[in-house]
Amino acid sequence: MNAFVWIGLGLSAMLFIYLLVFLINPERFL
Numbered sequence: 001m002n003a004f005v006w007i008g009l010g011l012s013a014m015l016f017i018y019l020l021v022f023l024i025n026p027e028r029f030l
Contacts, residue, residue, distance in 0.1 A: 021028075
């Protein structure tokens with residue numbers, strides 16, 4: 001796999017974790 005694939009995987013993982021935290025604890029972000 002090349003660098004662009006790793007960058008895409010890292011960004012998608014960060015976004016997924018952010019969405020999980022937002023669903024678990026939404027009052028922290030509002």
